[in-house]
Amino acid sequence: MTESQAFTHRPYWWADSQFEPDFFSQTDAPPEKADVVIVGAGYTGLSAAITLARAGRDVVVLDAERPGWGCSARNGGLLGPSFHKLGLKGLSQAYGKEKAGAIMRESLDCMRSLVTFIHEEKIDCKLTMRGRFRGAAHAKHYEKLARQNEQMQKELGLKTYMVSRADQYKEIGSEFYHGGAVYEEDGTLQPALLLQGLLAKATEAGARIYGGQNVLDISGSDGNLMVYTGVSVLRAKNVIVATNGYTPKHLKWFRRRLIPIRSAIISTEELSKSKILELSPKLRGHGDTHRLVFYYRPSPDGKRMVFGGRAESLKENPAQYVKHLGTAMRRIFPQLETTKIEYGWSGVVAYTFDHAPHVGKVEGVHYAMGYCGSGVGRAVYFGRKTALKVIGDPDGHTELDNLSFDSRPFYNGNPWFMPTMIRWHDFADRMGW
Numbered sequence: 001m002t003e004s005q006a007f008t009h010r011p012y013w014w015a016d017s018q019f020e021p022d023f024f025s026q027t028d029a030p031p032e033k034a035d036v037v038i039v040g041a042g043y044t045g046l047s048a049a050i051t052l053a054r055a056g057r058d059v060v061v062l063d064a065e066r067p068g069w070g071c072s073a074r075n076g077g078l079l080g081p082s083f084h085k086l087g088l089k090g091l092s093q094a095y096g097k098e099k100a101g102a103i104m105r106e107s108l109d110c111m112r113s114l115v116t117f118i119h120e121e122k123i124d125c126k127l128t129m130r131g132r133f134r135g136a137a138h139a140k141h142y143e144k145l146a147r148q149n150e151q152m153q154k155e156l157g158l159k160t161y162m163v164s165r166a167d168q169y170k171e172i173g174s175e176f177y178h179g180g181a182v183y184e185e186d187g188t189l190q191p192a193l194l195l196q197g198l199l200a201k202a203t204e205a206g207a208r209i210y211g212g213q214n215v216l217d218i219s220g221s222d223g224n225l226m227v228y229t230g231v232s233v234l235r236a237k238n239v240i241v242a243t244n245g246y247t248p249k250h251l252k253w254f255r256r257r258l259i260p261i262r263s264a265i266i267s268t269e270e271l272s273k274s275k276i277l278e279l280s281p282k283l284r285g286h287g288d289t290h291r292l293v294f295y296y297r298p299s300p301d302g303k304r305m306v307f308g309g310r311a312e313s314l315k316e317n318p319a320q321y322v323k324h325l326g327t328a329m330r331r332i333f334p335q336l337e338t339t340k341i342e343y344g345w346s347g348v349v350a351y352t353f354d355h356a357p358h359v360g361k362v363e364g365v366h367y368a369m370g371y372c373g374s375g376v377g378r379a380v381y382f383g384r385k386t387a388l389k390v391i392g393d394p395d396g397h398t399e400l401d402n403l404s405f406d407s408r409p410f411y412n413g414n415p416w417f418m419p420t421m422i423r424w425h426d427f428a429d430r431m432g433w
């Protein structure tokens with residue numbers, strides 16, 4: 001089956017949840033002043049807005065498009081600790097053993113605190129904590145995964161176990177992998193429903209949220225900042241930039257420190273219950289050890305396979321990525337050869353040069369961004385931490401506080417090197433490096 005058939009170029013999650021972000025946007029002009037202006041209405045911005053509005057601050061959230069336009073209502077909905085890409089070993093080399101452990105433990109906090117928040121706030125976003133199976137894409141990856149997991153079990157108390165190739169049929173209806181690891185604490189959720197839940201909570205708390213407000217510039221000094229959009233000017237004591245992969249070139253200081261990368265997802269047509277259980281017997285989330293990782297999971301109603309991976313270029317090219325992901329999905333699940341792909345969509349994530357998220361303050365402006373493709377838990381967590389920093393609450397401390405947020409000489413935010421890097425990683429994946 002080819003992807004020449006029409007597919008809907010829109011996130012499946014929006015259809016599934018009747019996502020109507022405009023409903024929450026104010027249609028009148030934003031006020032001339034606020035205690036805090038937040039730029040970007042995704043998980044980061046809305047999480048910060050909830051904390052600040054509940055603490056009695058007058059909060060205005062501005063989005064260039066509309067709330068939830070960015071990654072937060074487009075992602076795969078896989079919730080895990082999103083450990084730092086360098087792992088315990090790499091982090092220990094960079095920052096010492098103690099700091100490495102603290103950074104990794106905070107990753108677990110990101111996931112756990114989101115689970116607690118969703119339960120406490122009663123946000124119905126179809127959260128299920130069934131764990132995740134991470135397949136070893138090559139035989140030697142299995143040994144490496146086993147070593148890493150043993151260390152993380154010992155030093156972080158991570159709940160994980162290895163599954164041999166002979167036993168992997170219990171986890172996945174595929175012969176593609178060479179065994180893998182199960183992460184028992186991971187979960188899945190419906191991302192657009194989480195976004196809607198955060199929007200509702202922020203609005204209830206008194207935050208005012210505006211779409212169509214592209215922030216072009218922020219000037220002034222700590223405690224007295226001016227925010228300029230094409231159509232309005234706002235004065236604020238504090239500003240938080242929460243634009244992650246959508247950070248535009250005109251917000252130069254931030255954009256120079258971020259590497260935007262397009263990530264894409266397809267969703268199959270509805271499948272029978274028995275077919276889904278054949279593909280994912282425990283209805284867990286799935287990922288693998290590829291450098292260009294594939295991530296996938298059954299939809300919350302258990303009727304579709306939702307399958308994601310990196311797109312080849314930053315340019316939006318749905319025909320290309322739907323074909324690429326369709327081929328990859330059928331390599332893993334040949335039984336989907338004739339299955340139709342009904343939805344295909346993408347979004348832009350932000351990587352950083354040190355593979356770490358960054359939270360901080362520059363020229364009086366707070367920021368939280370750079371989640372390196374794993375931002376569901378991180379964005380809500382670091383959004384809240386940033387809000388606590390604005391309030392001056394010591395709980396705003398994070399283990400990432402003193403990490404220097406660096407760019408590279410001559411990098412202006414245009415990731416011209418990425419197509420070559422992606423081809424290189426693709427080659428390395430094929431070779432099993």
Ligand SMILES: Cc1cc2nc3c(=O)[nH]c(=O)nc-3n(C[C@H](O)[C@H](O)[C@H](O)COP(=O)(O)OP(=O)(O)OC[C@H]3O[C@@H](n4cnc5c(N)ncnc54)[C@H](O)[C@@H]3O)c2cc1C
Pocket residue numbers: 039040041042043044045062063064065066067068069070071072073074075076077078079080082213214215216242243244245246247248251263264265295308345346347348349368369371372373374375376377379
């Ligand atoms: C296809 C895909 C799959 C993913 N899958 C997963 C996953 O399974 N698990 C996981 O943990 N993470 C995943 N992620 C990453 C995760 O979704 C993000 O890290 C997270 O949503 C980032 O949230 P955010 O609020 O920081 O940014 P976003 O949700 O991207 O929001 C940024 C907002 O800023 C606005 N903005 C930008 N510039 C301006 C401006 N100048 N003025 C005003 N507003 C502006 C944008 O319009 C946008 O709405 C995925 C991402 C994508 C794209």
